[in-house]
Amino acid sequence: MGEIDTKKVRQGKEASEYLVIDNVASALGANAIISDIEILTPIAPKYDTGSNPSIVKTFTNPSNLYSASIEFSKYMDNEGISNSVKMTETDNSSNIVSLMSVWIYKTLHLILDIDTTNADTDSLNKETSYTISIPKEVHDRYDWELVNNYQHSFTTIPLDGWYADDSEIIDNITDGYVATYVVDDSNLNNKYFVLLDNITDGDNDNTTDLDIEFSLKRTSSDWNQINFILKDNYFIDESKLDWSQSYYQDSVGNKWAYKNGLQGKKGGKYGYFFERKWENNQDNLVGYNNGTEEKWIRTQEHRTDGTYSYKQEHDSFGEKIIRYDNSSMDNVTAQFRSVEGYYQKCSSKKWEEIENKWGCVNPSTKYRHHTGEWRNIDNFSDILDWNDGEYVNISKKYYVMTDNGTTTDTLALDANGKEIRNYWEFEKVASFYTLEGGNGEQVNFSLWSSNQTYDTDLKSISGYFQINVNGSFLDSNGSIVSSPLESKEGDWKNDWQRFIPQSEKDRVKTINASRDEREYVFYLELNPDRLKFRRRTKENWEGFRWEDSFNDVYYYSSRRQVTGQWLKYKITMRSGQINVKFSDDSGNTLDLIDDTRISTETNSSSRVFSLILEPKSASNFSIDNLFVKTYKNEVALDNHSNLNEEFSSIPEFLENSQSY
Secondary structure (H helix, E strand, C coil), rough: EEEEEEHHHHHCHHHHHHHHEEECCCCCHHHCCCCCCCCCCCCCCCCCCCCCCCCEEEECCCCCCCEEEECCCCEECHHHHHHHHHECCCEEEEEEEEEEEEEEECEEEEEECCCCCCCCCCCCCCCEEEEEECCCEEEEEEEEECCCCEEEEEECCCCCCCEEEEEEECCCCCCCCCEEEECCCCCCCCCCEEEEEEEEECCCCCCCCCEEEEEECCCCCCCCEEEEEEEEEEECHHHHHCHCCCCECCCCCCCCEEEEEEEEECCCCCCEEEEEEEEEEEEEEEEEECEEEEEEEEEEEECCCCCCCEEEECCCCCEEEEEEECCCCCEEEEEEEEECEEEEEEEEEEEECCCCCEECCCCCCCEEEECCCEEEEEEEECCCCCCCCEEECCCCCEEECCCCCEEEECCCCCCCCCCCHHHHHCEECCCEEEECCCCCCECCCECCCCCCCCCCCCCEEEEEEEEEECEECCCCCCCEECCCHCCCCCCHHHHHHHHHHHHHHHHHHEEECCCCCCHHHEEEEECCEEEEEECCCCHHHHHHCCCCEEEEEEECCCCCCCCEEEEEEEEEEEEEEEEEEEEEEECCCEEEEEEEECCCCCCCCCCCEEEECCCCCCCEEEEEEEEEEEEEEEEEEEECCCCCCCCCCCHHHCCCCCCC
């Protein structure tokens, strides 16, 4: 709410002297106490200051699609400038924006309209760059011209993603420079943003002491959910574990080893124990046949055209097909990139008998499906109109890739010179194993069979089994046996993680690119009127359970929503306890979750964590002032933050969302 001293305005005083602004929670409430409305007519100075005018500032905002303002240093020739100022799309100057000028003091306010053929005011297009231009020939009221031609460009709010935004300034909550996120269809929102990673408190004790703070404002009125998650930065790749490093010695000196493998059919050709071994990007088997170690090399399931072998993969650019010279799949001979299909506008269409499909006459605009609509691939605001022209569906195609990964215009062909249209049309070749150094026989082992009917059926076994000092299995009588199935099994088989040395965990740990809740430390679900909170209370695999949760914790006793309101959240972890508080824009600080037990003992026990933002069903919100403060022996270390103090541009970590 503002108070204006009209007398000072007439005197030409600065805004800091004539304008007083107070923050209010309700625009309706402010409207009810307006005491006077008066048309202001500031008086220009009688005498010329004798200098060229300049443009002090151009006021545009990515989310403001309806207006812009230009402040000049002097009183200007209003009519001349109103007739000279232009606004167009930056990349297409023929798309002109109609402007209605409103002058207040030395500031020109522009009302924007991209379509004057109707009575409505049509706002600017989203995700579009615009340029405002003023020629230097314009002048002030004393005939002084601008020194140079003036241009100002800006880009409007994206259809989906983050953008640098302005907001109100609230002490200790936001400085007004924020990051805002929008998505066109919240039902399709499956983003997963790593806000901060490699978070550690700098010591090796059994607790993690952290302060996590961030400010959040929901803008959309939908019933949205936003999740903040703290999870282990790593997870254990069990396929790479050296299980011989996992053992337990009991109080009487018996040694127990963990084995996780497969057992062949008793009395059959392959009736011995196998372990899986990950190497060269494939899952092989190592068998222990009467004391002799055998390596069985796995050939992955693939497809073939009778000559070449093919494997489908997905990378950050989408689907691709890899072609190999034979079924060993050692030598890549070509790669083909899948290019998404589209609808193409035509003046007319005709049936092509040879191709058995519709062909396009005079093809023009291409439309691909994006955010719920078929959109012009060169202009997302142009949505396909089925009543305007004819359209032909151009199906997905595969094109040859270069060595550096770029896609060429050369169609992908199989060994017979036929266009590759669908990976699944190739003949399927099931996965098989061959014995290294053997006769090349292909064996189709059936892994994890519950009923072993055939010699190739392998049964899954896991647990702790008694061994001697040489690693041989022992039965209940202490005799050496060849199979874990004949050995004495320990009662602690389900606690295998705790018997793996940390050095072995560190060796096989990898970046945690998953949404597996078993690696979560806490899960904070923020809704418009309440929050839900779950946290780890047990160690390792026991850790994250639904019963360890707080449900329906309301911000206010009235249960009112906080949509449109800035809140600052603070999560404090100290000595195995966690609490959650928030502060609002009225200066209130309220406890949401009192001190409660939390454990950070995840499977990998890395003591290093990631902070995740998961928009879930939220379609529009802003964040600011995110940081994590870490401690060592109760001494605060440097703050860790990925968010700039002022969002002049969006940090790369926000632009590159994850979808794992």
